[in-house]
Amino acid sequence: MSEHHHKETFVTKYIFSQDHKMISKQFLVTGMFMGIIAVLMSMLFRLQLAWPDTSFSIVEAFLGSHQTDGIMDPDIYLALVTIHGTIMVFFVLTAGLSGTFSNLLIPLQIGARDMASGFLNMISYWLFFLSSTVMLISLFVEAGPASAGWTVYPPLSALPQAIPGSGMGMTLWLVSMAIFIASSLIGALNYIVTVLNLRTKGMKMTRLPLTIWAFFVTAIIGVVSFPVLLSASLLLIFDRSFGTSFYLSDIFISGEVLHYQGGSPVLFEHLFWFLGHPEVYIVLLPALGITSEIISTNSRKPIFGYRAMIGSILAIAFLSTIVWGHHMFISGMNPFLGSVFTFTTLLIAIPSAVKAFNYVTTLWKGNLQLNPAMLFSIGLVSTFVTGGLTGLVLGDSALDIAIHDTYFVVAHFHLVMGVSAIFGMYAGIYHWFPKMYGKMMNKTLGYWHFWITIICAYGVFWPMHFIGLAGLPRRYYTNTNFPMFNDLADINVVITLFALVGGIGQIFFIANFFISMYRGEKATQNPWKSNTLEWTTPVEHVHGNWPGRLPEVHRWAYDYSKRVDANDDDSDYLHGKDFVLQTTPLLEGEEPT
Amino acid sequence: MLALFYIFIGVAIGVSVWQITRIMDFRGSIADDNDNAAQGKYAIGFLAFLYAMMIYCLIFMNVIMLPESASIEGEHDDNLFDITFWLIGVVQFIMQFLIFYFTFKYRGSKDRKAKFYADSHKLEFIWTVTPAVVLVVLIGYGLWQWNNVMDLSDSEDPVIIEVYSQQFNWKARYAGADNTLGTGNVNFIKGMNTMGVDMSDKNAADDKQVTELYLPKGRKVHFRFRSQDVLHSAYMPHFRAQMNCVPGMVTQFGFTPKYTTQEMRDLPEVIEKSIGINKIRRAKGEELYIFDYLLLCNKICGASHYNMQMKITVVEEDEFDEWLSQQPTLSEVIK
Known part of the structure; x- marks a missing residue:
């Protein structure tokens, strides 16, 4: 690859690039753009939830024909929550997070010159771009975008008579998702092949940084589960456009009986959640991988229980494919299945608990360098614990029947996968920005960004548990029609205020990101004094990553603060400093960890 | 209310822009000992905020909760819920304390050396087995209750x-x-x-x-x-x-x-x-x-x-x- 160097034009360098570092940046910027749109949407519907009868000129400006006198229409409210969820889950936290960091870090941390197939990698990005474009176009369809919830359960999503968004908007949603899945599969296959085949000399699987383990396992989960969503979407397209009855049966709507016979929406729910639940881990595992790396580096300590961490990633991955039914306890499926899924679901608490305890033990007696990336990683552990614990309530079928589909669920999954994964993404950006752009991000803005974000995240989602326990269903345009929910109005106002401040607070990040890109301090080769291979490449990107030969690996990634005498914390550092690059050969008599 | 709201948004954006332009003039990208000290203190401050909010909600939002179960079958739901909630509540308070207290306690400084501590099979065994045992209880009670609720075969004259x-x-x-x-x-x-x-x-x-x-x-x-x-x-x-x-x-x-x-x-x-x-x-x-x-x-x-x-x-x-x-x-x- 590097042997015969092509002359690069603007187009091959910045647009149709096959270099993993450039593709990673393309994923990041596209993901951020989609993220801004999804955040704006959430702020609009939070306005509606806090002040349902108040007219807002901002609503008027954004929603055009979907509002009357500055008050949004009920079906556009549903469209906003639907598209917010879709964009956040798939476009920001799947493509934006995995796409960015798998692409950036897999070749750099395993010591490869690029992905196994640079061409497929480029295709993967451009399919993602195309699917994002289709999703954005769907926002401008006259009847409004898809509005059956991000889970798009039929028959609501199949029948334009049921809700206007199930017309053209839903068609575009399905097309966009089909393209997205293709992009995601091509990317995932590439990641798997690269990790298995292109590791440099000495980089055994048991020496891989946990980031790579996380990306690798995430890619496997994606390959196993995304095709099922593709088939679910295809069958839904058939039902919608070609008159088949996979999901529909016995329907009377708008004064007529439809011809569908014999299908079942429950089938769609099974197929959807067969992806939908593993998707949670597709979102979360990369964030946890990034966190493992950042917490270890900034604690100046080895990650505690490296092998247990790998074991728990594998256990979570395996379990994630056999728990989908916990989204369907009350769907009408056989109660016996409910028992099975309760059992498997609660088992996930074990590897998750192991991970959380291991993070805390890594912090213990560390020498914590509280960089913004480190703070976001610590924040992730905090929200992961908070959100994960309420999973014990929801995963238990007997309890789920009382609070299924209430705001308790919304609070739970936003903390455990939304906020946690976003924190992982922010941590990754602050940490690897010097590797991506050769500049450093400003730490003071980073601190502002972190504290505003975590305070607002808790301010939004902690009280939200309680309005769920009061029985308030999610996806209600307003709850003023129920006197029993009147006393929740103040809490909704508080939540919205936190959401607005938190949303606006992201300006600190956006500004820091773009200004640092041009005016930031120039990065040094290894600014965080880290052990992994990416910090042995030159600051200025070169095609093929290492100018000369590929590095050779002699040890695992976590030899931080290794001592001369392993049992004496006061003894000197074995290598004279508190970090040892993976390329450093073992000293004579040194025990590998 | 509305005017107040727009003023609030305006002020928030204004402060953000002002702060950003001011801050970008400072150079500085990597946390030094002063940053570690400051951020460590903020971590404790945040822990206080988090505890205050958690306790406030737990106490004062009790009144908005659903009242006790109005069905006989639901009694065990409430019971199981209470057990689960106490359990996760205690774990939540302990874990959040450890996370943010450690952040403060072990904040980096030139004089500190991190402990090289990569593994302990004993500890890992403990925190694999403890959740497993607790879960056996929760799963057992949960499944019994699920069966209880979903089984409609035994009631007479419903x-x-x-x-x-x-x-x-x-x-x-x-x-x-x-x-x-x-x-x-x-x-x-x-x-x-x-x-x-x-x-x-x-x-x-x-x-x-x-x-x-x-x-x-x-x-x-x-x-x-x-x-x-x-x-x-x-x-x-x-x-x-x-x-x-x-x-x-x-x-x-x-x-x-x-x-x-x-x-x-x-x-x-x-x-x-x-x-x-x-x-x-x-x-x-x-x-x-x-x-x-x-x-x-x-x-x-x-x-x-x-x-x-x-x-x-x-x-x-x-x-x-x-x-x-x-x-x-x-x-x-x-x-």
């Missing part, structure tokens, strides 16, 4: 009710004197036969169609759920009951009402919640709230999803029998 959903309202059908529901299908929907009951089915003639649910206290009620258009979900939060209504399929659920509507209104926690609600309603000049059981739609079903409800009234059994006898049978309504 009241059988079909709950029927469509965009955007609920209807119900009582099984009548033979206590057997006539079958239904959307193809039979015509004129007064809005639930699509097969009137040629001999069990159908004595069925009774209503738009409000009456339930007898102390008798098991079996619900059969149907939907004619899209997915709906019959959510009866006070009874800890919920089941989806699926077109093309009949789903079921059952419970035994424990308190009549009137008894529920007299529960101290319901009174307290009602006082809170009525304070708000009085201020707005709206009519006062009196507790009623409700059935809400809890599966996104279209534009008016947020207003799809049905009142449920629980009465003593004799009162229930009297009410039911006054309802016309389907054969009287559908000629």
Whole structure:
């Protein structure tokens, strides 16, 4: 690859690039753009939830024909929550997070010159771009975008008579998702092949940084589960456009009986959640991988229980494919299945608990360098614990029947996968920005960004548990029609205020990101004094990553603060400093960890 | 309120921009000892904020919670919920303390050396086995209760009710004197036969169609759920009951009402919640709230999803029998 160097034009360098570092940046910027749109949407519907009868000129400006006198229409409210969820889950936290960091870090941390197939990698990005474009176009369809919830359960999503968004908007949603899945599969296959085949000399699987383990396992989960969503979407397209009855049966709507016979929406729910639940881990595992790396580096300590961490990633991955039914306890499926899924679901608490305890033990007696990336990683552990614990309530079928589909669920999954994964993404950006752009991000803005974000995240989602326990269903345009929910109005106002401040607070990040890109301090080769291979490449990107030969690996990634005498914390550092690059050969008599 | 709100947004944006331009003039990218010291302190500050918020919500939001279970089956739900909540509450307080206290305690400095501590099989064994043991208890109790709620085979002489959903309202059908529901299908929907009951089915003639649910206290009620258009979900939060209504399929659920509507209104926690609600309603000049059981739609079903409800009234059994006898049978309504 590097042997015969092509002359690069603007187009091959910045647009149709096959270099993993450039593709990673393309994923990041596209993901951020989609993220801004999804955040704006959430702020609009939070306005509606806090002040349902108040007219807002901002609503008027954004929603055009979907509002009357500055008050949004009920079906556009549903469209906003639907598209917010879709964009956040798939476009920001799947493509934006995995796409960015798998692409950036897999070749750099395993010591490869690029992905196994640079061409497929480029295709993967451009399919993602195309699917994002289709999703954005769907926002401008006259009847409004898809509005059956991000889970798009039929028959609501199949029948334009049921809700206007199930017309053209839903068609575009399905097309966009089909393209997205293709992009995601091509990317995932590439990641798997690269990790298995292109590791440099000495980089055994048991020496891989946990980031790579996380990306690798995430890619496997994606390959196993995304095709099922593709088939679910295809069958839904058939039902919608070609008159088949996979999901529909016995329907009377708008004064007529439809011809569908014999299908079942429950089938769609099974197929959807067969992806939908593993998707949670597709979102979360990369964030946890990034966190493992950042917490270890900034604690100046080895990650505690490296092998247990790998074991728990594998256990979570395996379990994630056999728990989908916990989204369907009350769907009408056989109660016996409910028992099975309760059992498997609660088992996930074990590897998750192991991970959380291991993070805390890594912090213990560390020498914590509280960089913004480190703070976001610590924040992730905090929200992961908070959100994960309420999973014990929801995963238990007997309890789920009382609070299924209430705001308790919304609070739970936003903390455990939304906020946690976003924190992982922010941590990754602050940490690897010097590797991506050769500049450093400003730490003071980073601190502002972190504290505003975590305070607002808790301010939004902690009280939200309680309005769920009061029985308030999610996806209600307003709850003023129920006197029993009147006393929740103040809490909704508080939540919205936190959401607005938190949303606006992201300006600190956006500004820091773009200004640092041009005016930031120039990065040094290894600014965080880290052990992994990416910090042995030159600051200025070169095609093929290492100018000369590929590095050779002699040890695992976590030899931080290794001592001369392993049992004496006061003894000197074995290598004279508190970090040892993976390329450093073992000293004579040194025990590998 | 609104003006205040825009001022608030304006100020927030203004402060952000001002701060950003000011801060970008400082160079500095890597945390030094001063940063570590400052951020460590903020971590403790945040821990205080988090604790304050958690405790505040746990104490003062109790009044807005759903009152105790109004179904006999739901008692164990509440019990299991309490056990689970105490458990996760304790773990939450301990874990958050450890996370942010360690952040403060071990904040980096030039004089500190991190401990090289890569592994401890003993510790890992402990925190694999402890959650596993705790989970065995939770799973065991949970599955027992799930079985309890979902098993409808053992009750004697239940009241059988079909709950029927469509965009955007609920209807119900009582099984009548033979206590057997006539079958239904959307193809039979015509004129007064809005639930699509097969009137040629001999069990159908004595069925009774209503738009409000009456339930007898102390008798098991079996619900059969149907939907004619899209997915709906019959959510009866006070009874800890919920089941989806699926077109093309009949789903079921059952419970035994424990308190009549009137008894529920007299529960101290319901009174307290009602006082809170009525304070708000009085201020707005709206009519006062009196507790009623409700059935809400809890599966996104279209534009008016947020207003799809049905009142449920629980009465003593004799009162229930009297009410039911006054309802016309389907054969009287559908000629």
